[in-house]
Amino acid sequence: NAGVTQTPKFRILKIGQSMTLQCAQDMNHNYMYWYRQDPGMGLKLIYYSVGAGITDKGEVPNGYNVSRSTTEYFPLRLELAAPSQTSVYFCASSYSGSPGETQYFGPGTRLLVL
């Protein structure tokens, strides 16, 4: 299994541009998550999904959108990129959301907005 994969690894955006960060998992996990990690900070949850067609906001959802049409994919959309969205973005997945269920993280996408 490839686990959780993310593309691209690195991207530079200009202010106002849009892009989609891709995330895929091949573990048949129901739950998927998007986090951002700012320098010297912990991860903050942007959005999560408990299954295809079901998404919910996390701690920092403003400026982002998600969709989940299949179990495998959970893309994150940035509309009108701003310098404050410069960060490293991690996608994660887990089989369920119950306590003790491990979240598996992808390698991350580094985004720079100039």
Add this chain to the structure above:
Amino acid sequence: QQQVKQSPQSLIVQKGGISIINCAYENTAFDYFPWYQQFPGKGPALLIAIRPDVSEKKEGRFTISFNKSAKQFSLHIMDSQPGDSATYFCAARRQRQLTFGSGTQLTVLP
């Protein structure tokens, strides 16, 4: 506000020494407390975790101590090795969401 406070921000330990990282939380509704290890350029990976009804959990050289009354928990790394050099995050779970601490950069000197 759901917060998890982690200290220290950075830690330097000699090989063979004990590394201790501390976390504190406010929300008593948290029901699961994992620790993640992150190497540069990689995503976090689960290291060890504990439920709030347990005071201690040990896995190899890694131990979590949990003090429910004080709302604190800590990670102890025994016989620290240079390969343990990484950033460590504590986290707390509530309603399907993890709240992470700010991280501790551990350096183990050879």
